[in-house]
Structures are given as C-alpha cells and as structure tokens.
Amino acid sequence: MLVLDIIVVVVSLVYVFAGWYTNENNAKHLFAGYREMSKSEREKYDIKAILKFFKPFIINLGILTMLAYFSISFLFDYITALFVWIGIETIALAYLVIKLNKLKVNK
Numbered sequence: 713m714l715v716l717d718i719i720v721v722v723v724s725l726v727y728v729f730a731g732w733y734t735n736e737n738n739a740k741h742l743f744a745g746y747r748e749m750s751k752s753e754r755e756k757y758d759i760k761a762i763l764k765f766f767k768p769f770i771i772n773l774g775i776l777t778m779l780a781y782f783s784i785s786f787l788f789d790y791i792t793a794l795f796v797w798i799g800i801e802t803i804a805l806a807y808l809v810i811k812l813n814k815l816k817v818n819k
Contacts, residue, residue: 713785713790716790716794717782717785720777720778720781720782720797721778723774724774724775724777724778725774726774727770727771727773727774727777728770728771728774728775730742730770731766731767731768731769731770731771731774732767732771734763734766734767734770735763736759736760736763739759739762739763740754743762755817756816756817757815757816757817758815758816758817761815762812762815765811765812765815766808766812769804769808769811770808773801773804773805773808776800777797777800777801777804780793780796780797780800781793781794781796781797784796784797
C-alpha cells in the first residue's frame with residue numbers, strides 16, 4: 713500500500729504548504745470563487761478573519777489527518793484507514809466551507 717501512503721502524504725503536504733503560503737496578497741488568486749468576484753463583492757468578506765481561521769485550520773488538517781491515517785493503518789488495516797481518512801477530510805472541508813461563509817461582513 714505504498715501508493716496509498718504516498719497519496720496521503722502528498723495531499724497532507726499540499727494542505728500544509730497552502731496554509732503557510734496563503735496571505736492577504738495572494739488570497740484573491742488562490743481562493744476559488746473569491747477571485748471571480750468583483751472588487752465590491754470582495755469587500756463584503758473580511759479576508760483577515762478568513763485567513764486567521766483558514767491558515768491554522770488547513771495546516772492542522774494536513775498534519776492531523778496524516779497522523780490519523782497512519783495510526784489507523786497501523787492499528788487496523790489500510791482500507792479502514794482510507795475510509796476514516798476520507799471521512800475526516802470530507803467532514804473537515806465541509807465545516808471549513810460553512811465556517812468561511814459565515815465570515816461575510818455585509819450580507
């Protein structure tokens with residue numbers, strides 16, 4: 713299951729690097745949907761609050777899901793670890809979208 717391990721590590725590293733790399737200057741280029749908005753639409757969102765939540769969340773998501781995957785694969789098997797990893801990713805990313813949508817300044 714080396715390929716599966718590599719995929720989990722690569723996805724986790726992408727999350728960690730995205731968290732480290734994202735800032736106010738490049739957020740409008742990196743956030744899907746946000747870059748498509750007009751300047752007046754972007755002003756409705758508090759980008760500082762979004763980044764304050766997004767950066768640690770996405771870094772922790774990358775680290776903790778990788779640790780969870782390898783712990784579960786060690787304790788049980790790779791299939792169980794894969795399903796748990798996918799479940800954690802899905803729930804966490806859905807929570808991220810819901811939380812970030814609440815950071816709109818002027819509704």
